[in-house]
Amino acid sequence: MMIVVGKADVGKTTFARRLYQELAADSGPVAFLDGDPGQSTLGPPCTMTVAVGGAKDGDFPPRSGTWSYFVGATSPRGHMLQILTGAARLVAVAREAGAGRIVYDTTGLIDRAQGGLTLKLAKIDLLRPDTVFALQEDGELEPLLSPLRRTKRVRVVDVSPSPARRPRDAEARRAHRARKFAQYFGGAHLHQVGWNDFPVLPQVSFQPGRLLSLEDIRGLVLGLAIVEEVDNRARKALLLTPLSSHDLAQVDALRLGEVRIDPQTFEDRALLPPWLDAGWQRGNPSRR
Ligand SMILES: Nc1ncnc2c1ncn2[C@@H]1O[C@H](COP(=O)(O)OP(=O)(O)OP(=O)(O)O)[C@@H](O)[C@H]1O
Numbered sequence: 008m009m010i011v012v013g014k015a016d017v018g019k020t021t022f023a024r025r026l027y028q029e030l031a032a033d034s035g036p037v038a039f040l041d042g043d044p045g046q047s048t049l050g051p052p053c054t055m056t057v058a059v060g061g062a063k064d065g066d067f068p069p070r071s072g073t074w075s076y077f078v079g080a081t082s083p084r085g086h087m088l089q090i091l092t093g094a095a096r097l098v099a100v101a102r103e104a105g106a107g108r109i110v111y112d113t114t115g116l117i118d119r120a121q122g123g124l125t126l127k128l129a130k131i132d133l134l135r136p137d138t139v140f141a142l143q144e145d146g147e148l149e150p151l152l153s154p155l156r157r158t159k160r161v162r163v164v165d166v167s168p169s170p171a172r173r174p175r176d177a178e179a180r181r182a183h184r185a186r187k188f189a190q191y192f193g194g195a196h197l198h199q200v201g202w203n204d205f206p207v208l209p210q211v212s213f214q215p216g217r218l219l220s221l222e223d224i225r226g227l228v229l230g231l232a233i234v235e236e237v238d239n240r241a242r243k244a245l246l247l248t249p250l251s252s253h254d255l256a257q258v259d260a261l262r263l264g265e266v267r268i269d270p271q272t273f274e275d276r277a278l279l280p281p282w283l284d285a286g287w288q289r290g291n292p293s294r295r
């Protein structure tokens with residue numbers, strides 16, 4: 008497998024995608040692992056997604072099979088265990104699906120003080136890629152790369168960032184996520200679920216607007232949902248989800264995320280702790 012690393016906006020996704028297309032066009036099935044739960048390429052935000060293509064098929068996105076893991080947040084900060092677990096699960100799934108090679112596009116968190124360096128090293132230790140493709144502007148990746156260049160475990164390939172790349176500010180990133188969520192929930196319907204019908208991970212705490220994942224027995228995403236209304240007394244929640252009643256029958260567990268989605272604008276914000284959240288205290292319907 009190959010992992011693409013670099014700071015935000017350096018051109019990782021553009022490079023990873025071209026690398027995928029080149030490999031996929033002239034060899035057996037290749038997988039593209041979108042490891043960024045913020046500026047996601049393949050799945051909705053708050054997930055990591057792997058897609059496997061057909062043999063000698065360079066089309067993007069890859070179409071033979073797609074699987075997602077729920078991170079439950081838009082940033083790896085504070086969610087590194089989920090990112091690492093998701094990467095390991097999705098790499099295993101891609102291999103089971105027959106992918107000979109995997110291109111892993113990572114997040115732009117490389118800052119040592121924020122744990123970015125530790126996270127990248129942990130991914131390399133866990134997944135043991137053959138090659139690290141490194142895009143850097145000004146030596147910012149050297150704390151990670153210098154020792155790696157001297158080991159035999161991995162090959163480091165330096166890639167020059169394109170002068171044509173364009174940075175996106177926080178507002179553009181928020182708008183990208185809102186567009187992705189709006190697209191995802193475009194044909195969604197409301198379904199009522201009883202809390203006792205499903206195990207809830209990590210624990211039952213429904214709040215209006217909270218994003219959650221409806222998962223299969225392997226812990227992979229069947230679909231996402233937004234909590235629309237909560238009835239604490241009846242232990243019921245109304246969920247907005249694109250899943251059909253038939254799909255809901257396949258759900259093994261619910262996993263609650265750490266963000267809230269505005270059901271009108273689909274903008275996300277971090278979840279407030281329950282004691283600061285009026286909607287949760289009253290157990291009342293959301294504003295919609
Ligand atoms: N080689 C290139 N030629 C033209 N435009 C590019 C190139 N590389 C990147 N860009 C543009 O620059 C922007 C950022 O690129 P990209 O999304 O690939 O970066 P990234 O490192 O994946 O960013 P993020 O940290 O947000 O994931 C995009 O608008 C992209 O289209």
Ligand SMILES: [Mg+2]
Pocket residue numbers: 019020021043046112113
């Ligand atoms: Mg990217």
